[in-house]
Amino acid sequence: MAIRCPAVAIARQILDGFDDYREEFRKITNLGRERFEKAQWQEIQDASAARIQLYKIRVNLAREALLSEYGEDVLLNIECWPQIKKSYIGQIDLRLDDELSETWFNSIFNSLFSHDLITDDCMFVHSTRSALSEHDAPMQIRTYRPHGDLAAALRQISEDYRFAVPYADQERDLQRLEKQLRANLPDWVCKDPELCIELYSSRLYRNKGAYLVGRIFTQDEQWPLVIPVLNREGQGVRMDAAIIDEAEVSIIFSFTRSYFMVRVAYPAEFISFLQRILPRKHISELYTSIGFYKQGKTEFYRALIEHLETTDDKFIMAPGVRGMVMTVFTLPGFNTVFKIIKDRFSPSKTVDRATVIDRYRMVKYVDRVGRLADTQEFADLRFPISKFEPECLEELLDVAPATVEVHGDEVLIRHCWTERRMTPLNIYLETANEQQIHEALEDYGLAIKQLAAANIFPSDMLLKNFGVTRHGRVVFYDYDEISYLTEVNFRKIPEPRFPEDEMSAEPWYSVGPHDVFPEEFPRFLFTDIKLRKLFKEMHGDLFTAAYWQGLQDAIREGTVIDVFPYKRKGIE
Template structure:
């Protein structure tokens, strides 16, 4: 006899609870890993937590599909009843929005995307607006008695680790000095001045962060204390950040996900939204590790935008890609990337390799220099929402992915990514100062990726973007590889002058060989840009620079990359 809808709903929820337990266990280990400076283990835990979701979905779906008593699980007509039973089960939970997304993942793993509807899954959330807050405390307040010094001591005393502070007194003094610089005079002497911090510490890579805000009367400022573990010495406060734009960069879409305990995810996200009102809910859920929920929030924002605007899809500005075709909605800060059916002859890769490399980026430490992506299947858009030129190009270059169904255009597979200004376009209109800063950050981006064991491969300007904060970010992943897999070589000296004049190299070239001496001409058509970049980052043109980084990575060193300006 088949399971009842309630039993099937419970089985799905049991799978969700198993995932949540695993997620919490990995996250809870972040404190120990930080205290013991287990940097390699931190990277492994980050990847494991990302992989955990799909692993648990696959296990739950397989159990449902192969259980003889659940033989009707593949009958889409039973799912509206399963959904209603599931709503009752999750109604009193504090993570019900995540539970809805989990339900969607189970449904789509068992059924075709054209069977998706609000009756079979949660296209729109059923969470009631204005829901009363839980009684689980999210933050803790530290109130001033008129002395900033005493206030700062309260904060640090509450956040002791098993590893001692390197210089507690110096850290307190630095924080007070930074508060004096960042706050108006009247706020500094306010006896009611309050530092409100999220009770859970945010961990990522080699850092830990105390995150909250400073409150005085009717004003607030972000308050973020990055903590670092100095190997063989102890823990110290690296700086204090009270600038919203700098905090926004810390929570950027180019960063790895934080490890932070969130008993009530929606309340943590709502608090972060108050600190960073310019951030989308999708980005904030993703930043704290719930990237599937971020995907749900993104999709709902997209369909809402389409329903409330007249925007039409158009090809994204910039040089057309040799592997990917990219289109966008003018009023929606996102690009949609699809794989072309045929690649340029110079691209010696296939579709499966491209997909694998995009998924590699999802799992890897992005050090603030790789744009996060969301992978989607079977988007359906009204034909009228495409500019004719855009639709014609997509149908021409990706006919196997973009399907004309009459009034509807089906996009079988794509990635979404935050829209940025391509670096080559940015430099065309940049001032001298902007050009210098962009070229400086372009080189830093390449070096920071290399420090994280990533070699971009195709480092042309068109494959990097400039964010709204002026940071240079890499976003074209079809030639990306681990730095340690690349064979960096010096160009051998020619034996005869004729060899240098030949159209073909006089030396053998292996499939993984890279000659940094060739970079200047390859990367810069503009001689002024080439000279300026060489002056700033000329070491990138030396094979020994790259080999030195490889040696450090192979020795197990995890290099420092800071997501903020250090004072």
């Protein structure tokens, strides 16, 4: 007997669940301005974590409501889903967030079928939405035409984007912004009568900053423009800088930072605007950067499938020292690594699989302060076996047979994470010149300090666990031993009781499971004496227990540090 499939009603209920999610997402996001004005820094971090958790919570609620209403006989009948999808397409046709609603549909489908039966007949492997042209819709932008008077245009911007908190020194801010623009733009640009400034109407909020985002352009050229605004508690707000360098703006939207809070009525339109000012950023990164990380994941997957279908690229093992917990492979022409948990860990590792998963997920919710690579978690990825170099597939099957399986002409990856591919710091230093070595070591120490101040302790701080981005920034990417700084017990090595103690192969003092002795770091981190000496000159305070204990005290007192995603050299 055929099962009746109420496709229209099911599609409607799926969409209602999406609307509930979007409403909660907006509520969290739209309080960004109020939190910034009230300097509620801890609340900002809590809201960021809550917004990330929201998607999974709402998908689970929607799934359970569907099962309660229609039962497994209907919902797990795969023959129903082409009809449900067809009805859903009609219901989302006039929406301004239709691409997000497609991804929501995919999430509901996958939650029911455990990522099995993935086809375009039943879900949106490929989008049915047409690509947005920059001329398709009126942008939510404000336009300023200086007509030779840049100071007046900047003044108008400062008035249009005022906060409830007054400026600490508006005149000084305007002078600083104008000076920076004139110093960094070609001389003729500021005099060009056709010069135009566009800014997105909504401010973007993240951590302790608000950001005005847009571009400066003439008929022939354009530059991105970001104006960070800081709330100096009790002193007023400050327009801190005018940033027009594409590399610096790219870093502000980096995969190593928390997601922005921004009021966006038409997500695709805003992404199109960001793509115009950051053409090297993939659409997946841009969606993720404004909190739609599931949409970012969808766009990433589509780009990956297209790359595999249109190139001869094959998976290989990622270069670098083989991990003791994770095995890592990559596509040479696709700027991503795929990380899989091994079935068996090195004997020196005390963590288990569940702990590793927990720590990788933890990174999603913490303030990454520009020093932790964002990850995307995938289940049940399927690739043609022909897309693997034989040596790569052989190694994956050898070290992770519980996760990697071959079924006919397909390779099934039951669980993995993806991360941006970077050059491992140890490999980078092998070919770097003297200046590059100095800069990389300086940034390596700064990365450790900024993570620590954000209550993150990398634990395994070996050079091989840090990468160098295309912008030359040092980023931590190996999370199997990561922990909160406040969970660690930093100790100074006790003085030897007897001369024989120093000669003993075993410590003469007790060592607890959370004890760390920073005095041991130099020998642990650097086998190269020259690098060890140079790093100690730069960041010798990292080798003292007192330094780490001081940070722990500040964190326990509720201090939220300033970590700026742009260069502030020369800013008073």
